[in-house]
Amino acid sequence: MFLQQLINGISVGSVYALLAVGYALIYSLLNFTNFAHAITVTIAAFGCYWFQALITPNLPASLLAGILVAIVMGIFIELFAYRPLLVKKARRLYLMIVGLGVSILCENLMIIVFTGRVRVYPEGFPTDSINIFGASVGLIDLIILVVSVLALVCVELYIEKTRTGLAIRSSAFNLEATALMGVNTNRLILTVFIIAGLLAGIAGTLLGAKYTTYTSLGTYMTNKAFIAAVVGGLGSLPGAVLGALLLGITESFVSAYISTSFRDLFAYIILIVMLLIRPSGLMGKADGDKA
Amino acid sequence: MLKINDLHYAYGKIQALNGIDLELEEGEIHAVIGANGAGKSTLMNCIAGQLRPQSGEILLDGEKLPGAPHLVVSKGVVLVPEGRQIFHNLTVEENLLMGGYTVKDRAPGVRKAFEMFPRLEERRRQRAGTLSGGEQQMLAIARGLMSNPKILLLDEPSLGLAPLIVNDVMRIIQQINSEGVTVLLVEQNARKALSIARTASVMEQGRVVKTGPAADISKDESVISNYLGKSKSKKSSGEQIVP
Ligand SMILES: Nc1ncnc2c1ncn2[C@@H]1O[C@H](COP(=O)(O)OP(=O)(O)OP(=O)(O)O)[C@@H](O)[C@H]1O
Ligand SMILES: [Mg+2]
Numbered sequence: 001m002f003l004q005q006l007i008n009g010i011s012v013g014s015v016y017a018l019l020a021v022g023y024a025l026i027y028s029l030l031n032f033t034n035f036a037h038a039i040t041v042t043i044a045a046f047g048c049y050w051f052q053a054l055i056t057p058n059l060p061a062s063l064l065a066g067i068l069v070a071i072v073m074g075i076f077i078e079l080f081a082y083r084p085l086l087v088k089k090a091r092r093l094y095l096m097i098v099g100l101g102v103s104i105l106c107e108n109l110m111i112i113v114f115t116g117r118v119r120v121y122p123e124g125f126p127t128d129s130i131n132i133f134g135a136s137v138g139l140i141d142l143i144i145l146v147v148s149v150l151a152l153v154c155v156e157l158y159i160e161k162t163r164t165g166l167a168i169r170s171s172a173f174n175l176e177a178t179a180l181m182g183v184n185t186n187r188l189i190l191t192v193f194i195i196a197g198l199l200a201g202i203a204g205t206l207l208g209a210k211y212t213t214y215t216s217l218g219t220y221m222t223n224k225a226f227i228a229a230v231v232g233g234l235g236s237l238p239g240a241v242l243g244a245l246l247l248g249i250t251e252s253f254v255s256a257y258i259s260t261s262f263r264d265l266f267a268y269i270i271l272i273v274m275l276l277i278r279p280s281g282l283m284g285k286a287d288g289d290k291a
Numbered sequence: 292m293l294k295i296n297d298l299h300y301a302y303g304k305i306q307a308l309n310g311i312d313l314e315l316e317e318g319e320i321h322a323v324i325g326a327n328g329a330g331k332s333t334l335m336n337c338i339a340g341q342l343r344p345q346s347g348e349i350l351l352d353g354e355k356l357p358g359a360p361h362l363v364v365s366k367g368v369v370l371v372p373e374g375r376q377i378f379h380n381l382t383v384e385e386n387l388l389m390g391g392y393t394v395k396d397r398a399p400g401v402r403k404a405f406e407m408f409p410r411l412e413e414r415r416r417q418r419a420g421t422l423s424g425g426e427q428q429m430l431a432i433a434r435g436l437m438s439n440p441k442i443l444l445l446d447e448p449s450l451g452l453a454p455l456i457v458n459d460v461m462r463i464i465q466q467i468n469s470e471g472v473t474v475l476l477v478e479q480n481a482r483k484a485l486s487i488a489r490t491a492s493v494m495e496q497g498r499v500v501k502t503g504p505a506a507d508i509s510k511d512e513s514v515i516s517n518y519l520g521k522s523k524s525k526k527s528s529g530e531q532i533v534p
Contacts, residue, residue, distance in 0.1 A: 163392065170378040170389050177376040180339060182364035182393035182438055 004135035005256045006249065011141040013248020014148035018203040019225030020232065020240035021155065022196035028172035028235040029192055032092040033226070035099040036077045039106040040197050041218030044070035044204030046110070049119050049213045057123035066208070067201030074197025077102060078190055086189070103219070110215045119213040144206045151202050152241065155195060159237070164191060172235065224251075227271045233284025242282055246270070292317040292473055293338070293356075293368070293442060298347035300333050307333040308344070309497035315442065320464065320474040322484035322505060324518055325494030331477040332373050334494070335446045338475075339363055339370035351442075364393060367441035371448065373477075375431040379420025383411050386419050386430055390437030397437065404433040407463070425456040432463060442473045449480045461487050481518035485509040493518070 019037065026034045048066030056062070081102050085095050125140040159165035167188055171178040179185045200218075207221055224247060232243025247267060254266045274281060293315040300308040307330045315321050325331050336342045338349055338356070340363040349356045351366055363370075378386050387404050391397035405412035408429045414422065419430060428448055435443055445464065449457040457480060465487050468474050478484035485491055488505040493514060501508060508514055 163388075166381070166385060166388060167392060170381055170385075173378045173380045174376055176341065176360075177372065177378065178389070179341070179360035180364070180370055180372060180376070181389045181434075182361045183389075184359075184361045 001135075001256065003133060004137055005252045007132070007135065007137050007145070008141055009249030009252030010245060011145040011148075011248070012252060013228075013245035014145050014152070015203050015206060015221070016225045016228045016248050017152060017241045017244035018148050018199040019222055020229040020244045021152065021237055022199045023222075023226060023229040024232070024235055024237050024240040025168070025192050025196055027229070028237070029168070029175060029189060030082075030086070030092070030095070031235075032095045033099070033234070034077075034082075034196070035096060035222075036081065036102040036106075037099075037196065037200060037225075038218035038222040039103045040070045040073045040077070040200040041204035041207070041221055042107065042110065042215060043073050043218070044201040045208030045213040045217055046114065047201075048205040048208055049121055052122045059121075059123050059125070062121070062123070063205045063209075066205035067198060070201025070204055071194055071197040074193045074200065075190065078193040083186070083189075107215055107219060114215060116215060121209055121213070125209050140210055144210060147202060147206060151199060155199065156237075158195075164188070168192060224267055227267050231270060231274045231281055233281025236281070236283040239281055239283030292352060293475070294350040294353075295334075295338070296348050296350070298334070298337060298344050298349065300330075300337055300342055300344045302333075307497055308337065308347075311347070311494075311497070311499055313492060313499060313502070315473060315475055316490070317473055318468075318471065319489040320468050320476055320487055322481075322488035322491040323475065323477045323494055324479075324481040324484055324491065324508075324514075326517075327479075328496075329494040330497040331494055332446055333497075335370055335372070335444050335475075335477055338368065338444060339372075341370075361393075364438055364440075367439070368444065369435045369438055369440035369442070370444040371431050371435040371446065373446040373450065375427045377419045377422075377427050377430050377434065379418065381419055382416050383419050383422070383430060384415040386434050387411075387437055390434030393438050400437045400439070404436065407466070408433050425452050425459070428452060428456075428460060429463070432460075432467075436467065436472075440472060442475065443467065444475045444477075446477045447479060448476070449478060449483060457483060481514070482509075485519075 019041065022037055023033060044066040047069030048062045051062040051065040081098050082095055085098060125143055128139045129136045130139055159168055167178055167183045171185065171188060175185055203221065204218060207217060225244065228243035228247045229240045231246065232239030247270065250266055250270060251263045255263045295311055295313040298308050298311040311334055323331055333342065337344045340358050340360040343358050351368065356363055356366060356368065378389060381389065384401065387401050388397055391400045394400060410426055411430055411433060419427065422430060432448065448460050452460065461483050464474060464476065476484055476488060485505045485508060490503065491505040491508040492499045492502040493508065501511060501514070509519065
């Protein structure tokens with residue numbers, strides 16, 4: 001039971017980590033929380049579902065399609081919602097409000113088009129369980145865990161080892177000075193939105209497979225990821241992963257040993273306790289104009 | 292080489308540049324001196340493409356300089372900004388690599404930087420935020436050189452440094468210049484700047500009020516009384532603390 005819950009928790013935590021890293025990346029460069037993140041998750045799950053329903057029920061192909069949709073959504077949000085404000089050097093609060101607006105608008109549009117109905121992928125993951133040291137673990141949870149960890153490792157390698165990755169790190173400290181190095185910072189920001197969209201796409205398609213696809217899927221999941229990112233310290237990538245794992249494991253144990261209905265309550269308790277004792281989070285960065 | 296015509300820039304209602312004309316000749320060091328708030332940094336940031344002037348033009352070899360920082364760098368014009376602005380979260384070496392972002396092979400540049408600044412090599416894996424002020428300034432200059440600029444814009448490289456270190460910095464600037472880099476040097480430390488410059492300009496309230504050979508400028512009566520007077524640092528004498 002314990003081991004089983006631990007693996008479950010890490011698996012859920014790794015999905016939160018995908019989303020929390022997306023928040024952290026954008027926050028580290030631009031100092032605001034991209035609340036439009038939620039819609040990229042939802043749209044990925046719907047992309048995956050409709051690809052299967054309309055084109056082919058091939059699972060890997062539909063996952064890729066869903067991820068692609070999320071990336072395109074991320075690009076659109078950056079180009080048409082945020083860039084006009086960034087060019088005008090708008091206050092960070094306005095960016096956050098615009099993101100929130102985009103997310104609510106899109107979610108409501110989706111409710112109108114698709115209704116609030118819950119959908120199940122025609123072709124999902126196998127529902128079998130396998131036995132690890134006596135613990136029975138869902139295959140889907142293992143797949144989610146492996147895919148998420150692989151994605152996070154790839155992003156980490158990209159940021160640590162490539163030229164663009166170095167520029168992402170330098171702009172987290174000082175975006176203007178990064179431009180003085182010859183970096184096209186508009187393109188760099190777009191790259192970061194693409195990475196965040198990619199991670200949101202992976203998370204969204206996997207979550208759609210594990211649970212079901214519905215219009216508030218992204219909002220529900222990104223709320224958790226946002227808590228994880230804040231607990232870890234907004235803007236810090238290792239912090240985001242740490243916060244996500246902490247949250248996933250806590251939720252898993254609370255569900256198992258107390259009650260599922262206390263799960264979300266505990267998520268918010270962790271958030272509030274962290275904000276009271278350490279507002280900058282486990283690994284947060286210093287203050288300024290942020291939202 | 293670099294020619295600035297009638298440049299105007301305002302931060303909202305505050306007119307910071309009020310018709311700047313300036314000419315930088317190939318191979319020289321041109322010093323720009325002036326009190327706090329004269330508009331020196333604004334001028335540098337306009338050239339570097341960080342600020343977009345409301346009117347006037349900036350020409351490099353007769354061609355309009357583009358209005359975005361990364362494009363200005365690609366034209367061979369690099370700003371070492373006021374306050375150094377090095378990346379504290381990166382190592383010394385990573386800072387240099389960032390400076391060479393546009394260069395294909397960055398290894399020779401890093402090697403050259405370490406030859407010029409041996410202290411940086413000793414600290415190559417150290418976080419840049421842990422360097423002393425002087426070392427940070429050296430790193431900022433070395434980082435600026437990584438993209439092999441034709442023109443180096445230096446905004447107050449002596450700011451906050453001990454007199455001995457200031458001498459080091461000035462020597463380095465001369466050395467860089469002797470290797471063929473044209474330098475536009477903004478300084479509060481007018482005496483030091485004029486001593487290494489070939490030509491110079493004096494800025495007051497967003498205008499260039501004097502320009503000519505550095506030797507003549509340093510003999511000018513009003514320059515002597517305003518910028519080369521007894522007080523060593525304009526920063527401390529120019530500002531008054533009002534309770
Ligand atoms: N971001 C800004 N917003 C509003 N006003 C500004 C801003 N930056 C500079 N100014 C104003 O523009 C004028 C010129 O400033 P600038 O920084 O160019 O002067 P400077 O000559 O570089 O001064 P210093 O020697 O202190 O660096 C000053 O009056 C300053 O108050
Ligand atoms: Mg200045």
